[in-house]
Amino acid sequence: xxxxQDMGGMMGFGPVVPEKDxxxxxxxxxxxxxxxxxxxxxxGGWNIDQSRAARESLHPALYLAxxxxxxxxxGLEKLMAERGLATADEIAAxxxxxxxxxxxxxxxxxxxxxxxxxxxxxxxxxxxxxLFQVGQRxxxxxxHPAGHTRLPRYVRGHVGxxxxxxxxxxxxxxxxxxxxxAPQWLYTVRFAAPELWGEAADPxxxxxxxxxxxxxxxx
Amino acid sequence: xxxxxxxxxxxxxxxxxxxxxxxxGHGSHLSEMDLRVRAxxxxxxxxxxxxxxxxxxxxxxxETKVGPHNGAGVVARAWSDPAYKERLLQxxxxxxxxxxxMGRQGEHMVAVENTDxxxxxxxxTLCSCYPWSVLGLPPVWYKSAPYRSRAVMDPRSVLAxxxxxxPADKEIKVWDSTAEIRYLVLPERPAGTEGWSEERLACLxxxxxxxGTGLAQSPPPESPPPESPPEAA
Numbered sequence: 313x314x315x316x317q318d319m320g321g322m323m324g325f326g327p328v329v330p331e332k333d334x335x336x337x338x339x340x341x342x343x344x345x346x347x348x349x350x351x352x353x354x355x356g357g358w359n360i361d362q363s364r365a366a367r368e369s370l371h372p373a374l375y376l377a378x379x380x381x382x383x384x385x386x387g388l389e390k391l392m393a394e395r396g397l398a399t400a401d402e403i404a405a406x407x408x409x410x411x412x413x414x415x416x417x418x419x420x421x422x423x424x425x426x427x428x429x430x431x432x433x434x435x436x437x438x439x440x441x442x443l444f445q446v447g448q449r450x451x452x453x454x455x456h457p458a459g460h461t462r463l464p465r466y467v468r469g470h471v472g473x474x475x476x477x478x479x480x481x482x483x484x485x486x487x488x489x490x491x492x493x494a495p496q497w498l499y500t501v502r503f504a505a506p507e508l509w510g511e512a513a514d515p516x517x518x519x520x521x522x523x524x525x526x527x528x529x530x531x
Numbered sequence: 532x533x534x535x536x537x538x539x540x541x542x543x544x545x546x547x548x549x550x551x552x553x554x555x556g557h558g559s560h561l562s563e564m565d566l567r568v569r570a571x572x573x574x575x576x577x578x579x580x581x582x583x584x585x586x587x588x589x590x591x592x593x594e595t596k597v598g599p600h601n602g603a604g605v606v607a608r609a610w611s612d613p614a615y616k617e618r619l620l621q622x623x624x625x626x627x628x629x630x631x632x633m634g635r636q637g638e639h640m641v642a643v644e645n646t647d648x649x650x651x652x653x654x655x656t657l658c659s660c661y662p663w664s665v666l667g668l669p670p671v672w673y674k675s676a677p678y679r680s681r682a683v684m685d686p687r688s689v690l691a692x693x694x695x696x697x698p699a700d701k702e703i704k705v706w707d708s709t710a711e712i713r714y715l716v717l718p719e720r721p722a723g724t725e726g727w728s729e730e731r732l733a734c735l736x737x738x739x740x741x742x743g744t745g746l747a748q749s750p751p752p753e754s755p756p757p758e759s760p761p762e763a764a
Contacts, residue, residue, distance in 0.1 A: 320656035406570035412578035522710035
């Protein structure tokens with residue numbers, strides 16, 4: 313969706329402000345928010361694409377106003393409420409009001425290292441022939457799906473060239489919608505900055521995105 | 532260097548412009564989130580979905596074990612061992628796994644090499660994708676709107692925010708991490724480091740140099756050459 317998360321090319325946010333000797337977390341609640349999100353992800357109630365979609369579906373004004381881990385908490389609450397795992401009245405009351413729903417598994421401390429080590433690879437066996445080859449010119453489709461997508465607005469309608477082929481990967485647009493993994497070929501597509509931003513753009517700059525096959529058409 | 536050019540002129544304590552909201556005097560706001568997350572945790576523990584000790588283990592992992600020192604080891608190895616560098620550029624996931632780094636948010640790695648003609652910068656305009664296995668969790672600025680909005684449009688101005696100026700004719704490649712591929716920048720090896728051990732080289736590899744918003748550090752000017760081991764008697 314064309315939400316506030318799709319920030320490439322927006323203006324007016326001011327300078328990037330690096331923080332010297334930045335801690336990993338800036339408050340104890342941030343650390344807990346991070347860990348709760350990972351632990352509930354491991355419980356198996358949703359996939360990473362649904363998790364991203366939940367965060368992106370925040371009202372744009374809220375998305376831009378909230379800090380990073382505030383967005384994570386809002387997304388987590390939404391995912392749990394949708395599945396009845398923890399409901400709005402429970403969150404408001406600060407305690408459980410309803411019996412628990414079954415979850416696939418509970419992450420134990422003993423399983424943390426192995427779970428992190430395994431991660432969540434997204435590559436899958438290809439189920440269709442590869443449509444585009446390295447060097448081929450492609451256009452990012454002019455598409456505006458209402459659901460989750462990973463094709464940023466700033467490349468849509470623009471022509472680039474295939475720089476790498478990564479095999480077939482879980483297709484986020486389908487996976488976020490609960491339609492299964494529906495793997496597609498994944499490509500790195502390189503765009504010249506003037507193609508994206510106009511003739512005044514720096515010609516020494518190129519921008520690459522990783523794009524699933526259905527995001528692209530031959531140009 | 533950025534302390535005074537931007538403070539309190541906007542939603543400093545809340546907005547995505549800075550991305551975190553504590554440490555700047557909004558105590559009530561902080562405690563609101565603190566209470567909210569505590570309540571959430573107690574509900575989830577009570578329902579048997581999460582084990583608080585697993586939360587502790589997750590936090591400890593990213594506070595003390597996984598961080599940019601992992602990536603610095605990879606870079607130092609690549610600088611020291613041409614065959615390793617070749618493997619890293621061909622199949623970064625496997626080459627990085629040789630050093631024991633793998634898994635979450637590093638499942639599919641690509642290493643991109645800086646040279647005297649090309650500079651690489653990594654961003655995630657859509658969220659905060661970042662190679663955890665080699666760099667740990669991303670800094671606030673990486674997740675912030677200023678970086679995500681501008682890195683793809685005007686990377687030289689972003690570099691200027693970091694005090695980095697590149698030659699005007701140097702090619703800049705920006706990598707927007709829109710899928711599950713995670714990018715590690717292999718920075719240029721600083722001059723004057725010939726014969727250095729991997730361990731010593733790794734100390735020059737900053738986190739930002741592996742994102743592309745910085746360069747590897749140069750050796751201090753008065754750095755003595757490494758001592759050769761004494762001859763066995």
